Amino acid sequence: MGKEKKPAVEAQSPTGKTVEELVKYLTDKGLRVNAVGNLATVISRVSTLEEAGPGDITFLSNRKYVRMIEETRASAIILPEPVSGPDRLVQLKVDDSYFAMTLVLELIHGHRKHPFSGIDPSARIDPSAKVGQNAAIAANVTICRNAVIGDNAVIYPGCFIGPDCTAGNNLLVYPNVTVYDQTVIGNNVTLHAGSVIGEDGFGYATHGGIHHKIPQIGNVVLEDDVEIGANCAIDRATMGSTVVGKGTKFSNLIAIGHGTKVGPHCLLVAQVGIAGSTRLGHHCTLAGQVGVAGHIAIGNNVNVGAKSGITNDVEDGQTLLGQPARPIQDTKRQVLMVAKLPEMRDQVKLLQKRIEQLEKKLNGSSTAE
Amino acid sequence: MGKEKKPAVEAQSPTGKTVEELVKYLTDKGLRVNAVGNLATVISRVSTLEEAGPGDITFLSNRKYVRMIEETRASAIILPEPVSGPDRLVQLKVDDSYFAMTLVLELIHGHRKHPFSGIDPSARIDPSAKVGQNAAIAANVTICRNAVIGDNAVIYPGCFIGPDCTAGNNLLVYPNVTVYDQTVIGNNVTLHAGSVIGEDGFGYATHGGIHHKIPQIGNVVLEDDVEIGANCAIDRATMGSTVVGKGTKFSNLIAIGHGTKVGPHCLLVAQVGIAGSTRLGHHCTLAGQVGVAGHIAIGNNVNVGAKSGITNDVEDGQTLLGQPARPIQDTKRQVLMVAKLPEMRDQVKLLQKRIEQLEKKLNGSSTAE
């Protein structure tokens, strides 16, 4: 056991390209590429530094791996600046090397090919629902009354699309996803397996010691180009909408409270939780296991370090860390100071002794007067 | 894209009520209502302060939104005390305004109407299982041998009810829920999509470096009126039962360890985790991402702030915060003191200098003697 994915001749992509073709492709996409080495080298796979073999192109994802370049068996590498390496290794220096690698991956490998097409006879599509052209609706999918789904939808087995949902074109939903009623989904949205969109918000009015359920009559809106990871849960609003903005991407196991508005182009890493009625601006990044309180406003371009807890409004452009979260430098300083507390305690004890000696001396000399 | 839910004439509820009727309804429910304005105003929708339009009733959920009352287009508002506002806005002052809003929401909008009825031919109900009257069992549901389910059950597509499970009346299970064998469910229980009830507890005996699985022969008990959010996971007990007490409500992505007993009327917010064999009293609230250690006892009416970690027994009535959790005032004081550590360090340095000067002086004057 333990067959990890390794280069294999039989798995080589049929879409082999010369380095010259790759350079042209990247240049056409607006990148400035500086290639050194044999441009006729044929590339048929993208791989990691560690696992690459002949015919593979690799890339430098993190500077701590520079030492591995000498040993890689890859034929080409994409990196942000030239390094010393074996002569046979063609180097493609690109400023935005991460984006270049993405484009090459797409060109050579493409995205997932889905294993079904057409509408499976076991799919339950309500007669009042509308599904656009070229749809692939797999076995045991349920699409309820009045749902409207655009063209090119791919819906894997076991998914549930509730009543009155709407979705744009190019919807991609992996297995066992549940979309509650009235959810509004834009174009090019992807939902990974097991995620739940639009469950009731956590709203109860406690009266006489009993928690009375508050009807959650709002919905969830996922704007264009949103991607939601696996096993997330996005509450519908009590009234109005919970919103995930255009181009925002969620990793896995993320919880969003009712009525919260996540701005466009945000990145939420795994296990982030945001309570209800909070607003997040655009281009924010919340690292793993971050928690955000309800009813607060977070600005644009805010970055929050892993495991932080945000309890107050945050201005644009801040980088925060800690629980409670503060500007990252403050938190780092605090962590250092706390680590030095035993030292400070010893200092204080020493000062105390020196003061005692001074007092003894002074009182001695005083009484000597 | 980004069609958020907004007031729309065509979506108006057919169950419009005059403010006078609403006041009567609330009064009949035992609330004291003080209404100021035109009691003949007809209300056909409940909405947020921000999104409300004519014909809508809204409410003040949080005092920080008072300033929005002047601008709201709503026709009526429920609030805990009268405020200054436009004349056309009917004000319903109710002490427990949150509960009043809940009752009005229920009256005007009601709870979700489910999109299916009867028993779908694709549902797999074992001949030995019993399902009560008036059940709605959707497509691709599995109900295993000897399961017994009460009247009025609504089970959405893709759910699995394991062998020997029992459930009371009014069971409501959203799509793709898994209930393992022998789970005991009370009346009026709701399980949201993707949740898993009764998976094996995390029990292994490590012997010779190998983790040997301990059979988990216990079960899970969900008492009456429990509601479980989306994508939760409640471990069955190794022996005996994991219990969620009557009236307790879980938000999403909550993990409960084997043999833990959560008391009645608790509220657990998203991403809370409780390890095994712990006891929680009644009317406890655990905010988001709280963690609780195993084998401890937490009293009644305990409140725990977000992201806290509870590692020891907790007495009744405590309000805790922090990791490790302490009484909230202590933790808040500690946070402040940690923030002031750089200041304290500077003070200590200054004292050190002053002591040095004193020593110099005193030793100088001493030697001068």
Add this chain to the structure above:
Amino acid sequence: MGKEKKPAVEAQSPTGKTVEELVKYLTDKGLRVNAVGNLATVISRVSTLEEAGPGDITFLSNRKYVRMIEETRASAIILPEPVSGPDRLVQLKVDDSYFAMTLVLELIHGHRKHPFSGIDPSARIDPSAKVGQNAAIAANVTICRNAVIGDNAVIYPGCFIGPDCTAGNNLLVYPNVTVYDQTVIGNNVTLHAGSVIGEDGFGYATHGGIHHKIPQIGNVVLEDDVEIGANCAIDRATMGSTVVGKGTKFSNLIAIGHGTKVGPHCLLVAQVGIAGSTRLGHHCTLAGQVGVAGHIAIGNNVNVGAKSGITNDVEDGQTLLGQPARPIQDTKRQVLMVAKLPEMRDQVKLLQKRIEQLEKKLNGSSTAE
């Protein structure tokens, strides 16, 4: 309501054993057992100290429950050392009493019996897929093209096994699990309900303010004897493999990032999250809600306390706690010191006063000179 699982004569196992037989069984398994009491006592159930009745064997799981031994109604108990107890209670003293209890549980109760067998006609098994002998494939399971599954597989309803997946023998998959394409699974692997294996890693290249999806062409490898809890999410690697090593066990709601390698024989408790490209050695234990940063290396036999955050490499054998995590003694000392900060502040203030008095005195005496 609230029927917890209690001893019941009718539920007694048909496989009753005398204590003498149990002692022989444990001895044959290599354990040293010292039994005191009536060895002819018949045992037909394993139960907790609290809930045990006559005919039950129980065990001491935690020394804090010793006081309950006097009151237990059990007929026998497994414990690590003899204690005083009622004469009728047969005591089996075993060094590794937890493992002994596991063996007795297996002997008397066994593991779960699955409620179906054979291949359900509604299961969708692609003609190109291969399923071994003695398989139980339940309703509404999808097994895609080229998947290869070994003998004795048990796959519960609603599961999805993607294209090109392979699995060894004795695969056990509970309901509504999703396994994405190309996942490689060893022998004796168990996946609990709702888990997702191999969803796309969280990889985007941000270019011009837009997050461009990076094709995730790697896969996930779950080695032999792995057990994954409910509602977990294990990302596929961007390239190469995300790996969970032989014999490693996950609890629920765990998130593993792309390309991470979790070593063999680890225990990950509920809600742990590990970011991408990290390596974890063998026999590590991460307690609940621990977070681990990406691109770091954690050694072997590392133990991490609940809610800790690991941000740097960790050497073999460390026991860590805290956020950021440090050696447990350091963190415990820090917590104590932070709790004593108000005291330290008061000390510093007092020293300040004493210095002022000294200065006054000394300056007074100076000026008096």
